[in-house]
């Protein structure tokens with residue numbers, strides 16, 4: 520039985536990845552600084568460790584006589600645009616420590632295969648209608664925010680250690696991911712979850728506040744599709760970073776309208792000042808397609824599976840505050 524360690528298993532994508540690896544027949548150790556907020560972990564073993572500390576990274580990978588066959592590094596101090604803009608120092612400090620120590624522990628410990636979760640935030644801003652960017656166009660680098668710079672640096676760390684120690688590294692640059700069991704409130708939630716929450720809280724015919732003017736273009740990927748991409752990339756021969764995203768680009772206003780449609784509510788939008796991030800996105804997915812991957816969930820399919828879960832969380836929290 521193959522053994523995998525998933526760092527960040529108490530989080531959104533890591534939690535879903537553990538389920539997938541269990542379905543694929545792996546023995547899985549989950550590692551995180553906290554347990555999962557929304558569900559029990561499906562990992563065979565779960566260690567609570569702060570991965571900013573070098574010795575904890577070594578412990579996370581210590582399986583006694585044998586090495587883990589695969590390590591998936593998804594642990595990060597992260598959140599949506601609100602968090603990215605208000606917590607630059609925490610993001611750069613905490614994530615660089617997690618990544619430098621975890622990559623070092625894995626490479627020196629002889630881990631054969633290491634996955635690192637990067638982001639399309641490593642790319643520069645784009646103009647509306649610009650042709651697709653391929654992975655190599657990350658350079659010359661000009662990420663829009665410090666979260667992106669840290670991701671780019673940590674990609675380079677992983678490749679440097681791979682060269683020195685012969686570890687196989689696979690890196691995915693994720694588009695904005697959403698789905699059930701992800702952060703939906705509290706300031707770290709990303710746009711799809713925040714909009715699902717606002718629509719769930721609004722009355723039919725009500726109005727919600729949306730940051731910016733609604734024209735920013737994004738692609739949102741449903742978590743099952745993303746996890747499938749991670750799994751295929753890890754088991755592929757692709758040595759350089761690969762984008763994983765849905766080739767469906769929508770404006771923030773389109774996103775609100777899709778959520779309102781799924782909720783069956785008429786929703787007005789009040790555009791307010793707030794951190795929006797880049798103007799536009801348009802990335803090639805050709806590399807990840809070469810692994811046989813293809814997305815199964817268009818935006819409306821994914822929102823149809825996500826909105827009911829967030830609506831239930833909103834109801835539960837209303838009931839709790841009424842008690």
Ligand code: NAD
Nearest residue numbers: 527529530531532551552569570594595636638693695696
């Ligand atoms: P998440 O916040 O739900 O999960 C990250 C997990 O890392 C959390 O459970 C957190 O507790 C854990 N963590 C933070 N600091 C830690 C520490 N010091 N020690 C151990 N664990 C620690 O985020 P997610 O959406 O599941 O993202 C997973 C990865 O994917 C992250 O690296 C993120 O940057 C990357 N990513 C996510 C998206 C997205 O849209 N969700 C997009 C691009 C990249």
